[in-house]
Amino acid sequence: MTNPGTKLRVEDKLYQNRYLVDSGRPHIKVRPHKQPSANLLALTRVCPAKCYELNDKGQVEITADGCMECGTCRILCETSGEIEWNYPRGGFGVLFKFG
Amino acid sequence: MIKEEFDAIVIGAGMSGNAAAYTMASDGLKVLQLERGEYPGSKNVQGAIMYANMLEKIVPDFRDDAPLERHLVEQRLWVMDETSHTGIHYRSDDFNEVKPNRYTIIRAQFDKWFSRRVRGAGATVLCETTVTELVRDAKGKVIGVRTDRAGGAIYADVVVLAEGVCGLLGTRGGLRKMLKPEAVALAVKEMHFLPEEVIEQRFGVKGSEGCVIEAVGTISHGMAGLGFLYTNKESISLGIGCLVSDFAAKMESPYALLDALKNHPSIRPLIAGSEVKEYAAHLIPEGGYKAIPQLFGDGWVVVGDAAQLNNAVHREGSNLAMTSGRIAAEAIIQVKRRNDPMTKRNLALYKTMLEKSFVVKDLRKYKDMPALLHTNARNFFTTYPRLMSQAAQNFMRVDGTPKIEKEKATTAAFIKARSRLGLVSDAIRLALAWR
Numbered sequence: 001m002t003n004p005g006t007k008l009r010v011e012d013k014l015y016q017n018r019y020l021v022d023s024g025r026p027h028i029k030v031r032p033h034k035q036p037s038a039n040l041l042a043l044t045r046v047c048p049a050k051c052y053e054l055n056d057k058g059q060v061e062i063t064a065d066g067c068m069e070c071g072t073c074r075i076l077c078e079t080s081g082e083i084e085w086n087y088p089r090g091g092f093g094v095l096f097k098f099g
Numbered sequence: 100m101i102k103e104e105f106d107a108i109v110i111g112a113g114m115s116g117n118a119a120a121y122t123m124a125s126d127g128l129k130v131l132q133l134e135r136g137e138y139p140g141s142k143n144v145q146g147a148i149m150y151a152n153m154l155e156k157i158v159p160d161f162r163d164d165a166p167l168e169r170h171l172v173e174q175r176l177w178v179m180d181e182t183s184h185t186g187i188h189y190r191s192d193d194f195n196e197v198k199p200n201r202y203t204i205i206r207a208q209f210d211k212w213f214s215r216r217v218r219g220a221g222a223t224v225l226c227e228t229t230v231t232e233l234v235r236d237a238k239g240k241v242i243g244v245r246t247d248r249a250g251g252a253i254y255a256d257v258v259v260l261a262e263g264v265c266g267l268l269g270t271r272g273g274l275r276k277m278l279k280p281e282a283v284a285l286a287v288k289e290m291h292f293l294p295e296e297v298i299e300q301r302f303g304v305k306g307s308e309g310c311v312i313e314a315v316g317t318i319s320h321g322m323a324g325l326g327f328l329y330t331n332k333e334s335i336s337l338g339i340g341c342l343v344s345d346f347a348a349k350m351e352s353p354y355a356l357l358d359a360l361k362n363h364p365s366i367r368p369l370i371a372g373s374e375v376k377e378y379a380a381h382l383i384p385e386g387g388y389k390a391i392p393q394l395f396g397d398g399w400v401v402v403g404d405a406a407q408l409n410n411a412v413h414r415e416g417s418n419l420a421m422t423s424g425r426i427a428a429e430a431i432i433q434v435k436r437r438n439d440p441m442t443k444r445n446l447a448l449y450k451t452m453l454e455k456s457f458v459v460k461d462l463r464k465y466k467d468m469p470a471l472l473h474t475n476a477r478n479f480f481t482t483y484p485r486l487m488s489q490a491a492q493n494f495m496r497v498d499g500t501p502k503i504e505k506e507k508a509t510t511a512a513f514i515k516a517r518s519r520l521g522l523v524s525d526a527i528r529l530a531l532a533w534r
Binding site: 010013014016017020042046068069075076079085086090091093094095096097098 | 246264280334358375
């Protein structure tokens with residue numbers, strides 16, 4: 001699933017960005033599941049910050065530190081309840097220098 | 100935290116929120132604007148092209164101090180396949196006018212400027228404040244907001260929801276439905292920095308002249324999408340966006356798509372040697388006229404991207420955003436002058452005024468376009484671009500084949516790919532959606 005080349009590139013991209021991470025208070029959570037739905041699985045490819053990854057058990061996990069708060073995952077997976085999505089607290093999260 | 104009551108609370112400091120806050124504050128209303136970012140613009144992403152006429156209606160003297168990058172003298176509309184591009188270029192010296200029509204801007208800088216003007220007009224702007232909830236009275240009228248700051252609710256006669264495309268408050272508050280994956284695009288963008296003179300040489304522009312390229316074709320891998328390249332003073336904004344539903348169905352990675360675009364032989368030389376300083380992602384409303392939600396209610400109005408006001412065909416969003424913000428503000432000012440309450444019935448004035456403007460008229464014109472492009476993505480974004488490219492190459496390449504045979508081969512390729520009936524049907528459907 002994961003293409004190491006692609007992964008490397010997106011992390012390099014995110015490295016250019018400014019973030020103020022709200023440690024210990026992730027603004028997106030994935031509901032515990034046995035098997036991901038098609039949409040949840042798609043996030044491992046579609047998330048532009050590659051926040052979603054598959055673990056050894058085939059479940060989708062999130063690390064939201066590099067999140068650009070675009071909302072794509074919310075559009076795909078909030079209605080089904082598979083993810084819980086909120087904006088970070090005021091001042092936290094991505095801080096675009098140019099936008 | 101804030102004990103006083105306001106005439107209006109504006110949620111968000113993007114184009115629509117700033118336009119609304121500025122217009123109301125300039126008229127003497129007591130305005131509080133809340134922004135979740137560290138500074139106005141820190142959460143905002145756009146290509147970005149700014150349309151002067153719409154801003155001039157709000158801030159007539161904006162050219163005095165607004166951070167504008169380049170005024171556009173050339174537009175290139177490209178149709179691309181894997182190795183080529185063909186298309187239309189329009190360049191005119193008429194665009195070198197005293198008051199140019201379109202400028203490229205960098206949103207974080209532009210929004211900071213706009214916000215300074217909003218403060219200057221007398222509004223209170225509070226950043227690093229995420230609004231968590233709308234406060235309603237017993238009858239359901241919106242009477243204020245709660246934020247993630249300490250302290251209780253903040254009250255106002257009317258709340259202007261300029262909360263952007265995600266629109267959490269409106270969707271969670273039951274004011275409008277959640278966006279559908281087929282009615283919204285995900286765009287990713289990089290900022291490529293290059294010396295000013297290099298940009299001038301590569302694009303054949305001088306001084307503050309600018310050039311933009313917008314492209315469709317195989318770059319979107321069969322998805323409904325658009326690539327773009329905008330010249331700023333010392334940087335190039337390069338990006339690509341496609342429908343979220345297509346991304347999910349095809350399991351495509353947006354950054355892989357962007358990297359492929361960067362490596363396209365038509366794009367690569369334009370950005371060669373650049374230093375990338377930011378990578379951004381954002382959603383764009385693409386549902387058009389049919390996706391416009393309820394725009395007003397008891398104690399509230401919704402403006403900009405949150406109201407899905409985006410013209411996908413003409414790639415216009417920020418001008419619809421700022422115009423809807425201005426018009427909502429003007430409607431609120433009128434209701435207030437009459438000393439009427441901010442009820443649903445009175446705030447309907449906003450919708451009436453918006454329908455008379457270009458905002459709703461333009462969206463209505465293209466009401467069938469989103470569905471057409473969505474359901475025919477492969478034809479419009481892959482099959483036809485390939486055919487056009489082959490036809491162009493067939494026309495240009497001189498290899499001793501008689502011209503009559505070349506023309507026959509081109510015609511045969513179109514018929515083979517789409518059939519006679521398919522070609523006619525596509526043409527008619529496109530014409531109907533365009534009219």
